[in-house]
Amino acid sequence: MSDSVILTRALTKRFGSLTAVDAVDLDVRPGDIYGFLGPNGSGKTTTVRMLLGLVLATSGSVELLGEPVPRRAKRALGRVGALVEGPAAYGDLSGRANLTLADAAGPGGPRPTRKRRVDEALERVGLSEVGRRPVKAYSLGMRQRLGLAAALLRRPELLVLDEPTNGLDPQGIHEVRALLIELNAAGTTVFLSSHLLAEVEQVCGRIGVLDEGRLVLQDDVAALRAPTGNTVVSTPDADRAVSLLDGRVAARDGDRLVVRGPEPADLNALLVGEGIRVTELILERRTLEEIVLGITGPGSDRVDGRAAR
């Protein structure tokens, strides 16, 4: 038992001679919005499937909400909502009928309140007026919303979402983001697997990065994005600034200089004192994209030989 919502120890999965997931130690804590990143083929989906007991690990252990998976997965899974590799539903039935079947299939959902749960889930994702249309007539975005509704059906303590904004328009993406933040504020832990770095950067407090089956990074976003100690200066008098700062300019891109060294306030005073005009002056922070691209190789869908390192 532990306080973690998801805890894996040396989790490994081999398919024949291929090691898809290699000794991964995930640690997702209550209240996290955890971003799970990595290039295509890095083992994200296999890991998510092992967390949910769909794929059985070769070695290592998974603890989900304090219960060992797959041995006591049933006890944990009732408190988990998940969207794995795109939504799926019975195409001949309406969205409402699909959710009703899903609710009836699992344990614990009492029958008299079933309709209310289904209505609530549909409303949450903006499908409450969808009517009796069969799911096969739904657009990609509507299917995605229905999949989210199914994940939310039991008011789960943990949401495991794999590419939840796939197929949604910018408006829809914004809605889902707002929904996740709202649910998280109400106490739901969110495990978000994605390769959209911008999306993860906007909502996630912690990230784990997978590359070729190994967890190469797991940390708080705030720590990763802490100031680097450099200052970014934009000035129309870039040439004069470079000669003044002499050797402390780490990089130059037109009017934009990255300066090592002093506090921004001191740097500003120095520049202005020399009559150099400053249009912008900020602390340098690395973007999530720079961090992730710096530590991961190309995805497995790249097959021109550069993938083999």
Next chain:
Amino acid sequence: MIMVELRKMLRRRRTWVTIALLDALPTLVAVLLATTNLGPQPGTGPAFLSAVLSNGNLFPAAALAIVLPLFLPVAVAVVAGDAVAGEAQAGTLRYLLIRPVGRTRLLVAKLVSVVAFTLIAVVVVAVTAYFVGTHLFGSAPLPTVSGGPTLSPAQATLRTGLAILYVGLSMLGVAAVALLLSTFVDSPLAATLGALAVLIASTVLLTLDAAHALNPYLPTRYWLAFVDLFRQPILWRDLVRGVALQVVYVGVLLLAAWANFTTKDVTS
């Protein structure tokens, strides 16, 4: 979960189209017989058919004999082959399992739904055939196949009921093959065709003298033994062997299906 699976099966249009098609062939045969009055010679053609012209009460048994060799196994193999592989192909299998529905429970629910489909199909065929038969050919006390004393209505009903159960059990053998294959592949078509291939192989071997030693163990060997239920007295020998054979097949195949399904990686 069993109720959920039954509801899904009964709600599907495919279920009822299949049953309607199953019903269409014996009904067509009945109409042709009634309008032309040309029955097959006794001893040729499907069982009972020669006797049907004079007695519509016998038509339910005749109808079962008509659909048994091909139509009914195809229908059962389609439904059972779809059971797990269909969910895998649609992607709904993973969502059922994380709902969570235990793998054993899901398999049992699927099995119950397949059995229910088989029984509904067989009963519907028999009941329709009863009405069509008595309507078109009139009814008379049921004669027995061996030409002995006639059966009372109560006996006739009982034996038709037994015939339905026997045919149902034979079809459960088909369902078990298809269900086992359905846990191995992610394509319902492959599971269905695989099950049918097993049946066709069995039928071919039955006609082959060289395969004589295998005969008693072939799954289709005793299928038509339900005809013996309409003899006086009932000829139990083949019926008992048929039941024993099917029970062994069903038991072993379902156990294999369970062993495979509960330990496999669901990657669909």
